[in-house]
Amino acid sequence: MHASLVALVSTVAAAAAAAPGYSHGSSSSSLTAAARDTPYAEWLATHFAESCSPGGCFASFNISAPAGYVAGAPAFDVICHLVYARQDWRDCDNSGVQGAAGGSRVQSMKTDASRRGLVRISVAHIWTSLEDGRQRDNASGFAEVDAGWSVFSVPVTMLSAVL
Ligand SMILES: *[C@@H]1O[C@H](CO)[C@@H](O)[C@H](O)[C@H]1NC(C)=O
Ligand SMILES: *[C@@H]1O[C@H](CO)[C@@H](O)[C@H](O)[C@H]1NC(C)=O
Numbered sequence: 001m002h003a004s005l006v007a008l009v010s011t012v013a014a015a016a017a018a019a020p021g022y023s024h025g026s027s028s029s030s031l032t033a034a035a036r037d038t039p040y041a042e043w044l045a046t047h048f049a050e051s052c053s054p055g056g057c058f059a060s061f062n063i064s065a066p067a068g069y070v071a072g073a074p075a076f077d078v079i080c081h082l083v084y085a086r087q088d089w090r091d092c093d094n095s096g097v098q099g100a101a102g103g104s105r106v107q108s109m110k111t112d113a114s115r116r117g118l119v120r121i122s123v124a125h126i127w128t129s130l131e132d133g134r135q136r137d138n139a140s141g142f143a144e145v146d147a148g149w150s151v152f153s154v155p156v157t158m159l160s161a162v163l
Pocket of ligand 2: 160
């Protein structure tokens with residue numbers, strides 16, 4: 001456990017040092033963040049369904065990942081709901097399915113896609129990795145999805161750790 005956390009942190013730090021956009025935190029917290037073109041992992045989303053009415057569009061999907069998709073990550077299996085008019089992070093629903101393990105949480109957000117007819121769906125999984133609760137990890141990525149699809153995958157391209 002401890003060794004894998006050290007490995008995760010050093011992997012993030014090494015990747016971050018080489019990546020553009022690497023930022024150091026303030027004196028009160030340190031941040032390592034690494035973005036990659038080659039994903040760390042892929043999350044599978046199923047049951048994607050969009051519904052639009054004069055009041056606006058809504059969508060929901062299931063998304064899951066096994067424990068350890070990156071070192072130290074807990075498993076999750078949740079249902080996310082998007083309100084297209086509100087382009088901010090919203091907590092996914094832990095009830096009904098297995099939920100997010102280890103006190104972690106999953107959030108999703110809809111924003112404008114790079115072209116018409118697609119929806120950009122971002123997903124973030126946030127968990128605490130040090131036993132004293134000091135380090136918060138955040139794995140995230142996004143997919144551009146056609147409303148007709150029911151299944152899509154989200155490449156995890158961003159990993160950050162805040163101590
Ligand atoms: C997917 O989500 C639906 C609700 O939208 C839920 O009823 C169902 O159990 C979930 N299925 C799986 C395989 O997670
Ligand atoms: C997780 O990372 C994403 C991508 O960098 C960011 O937009 C989001 O605000 C982060 N969430 C939390 C809770 O830190």
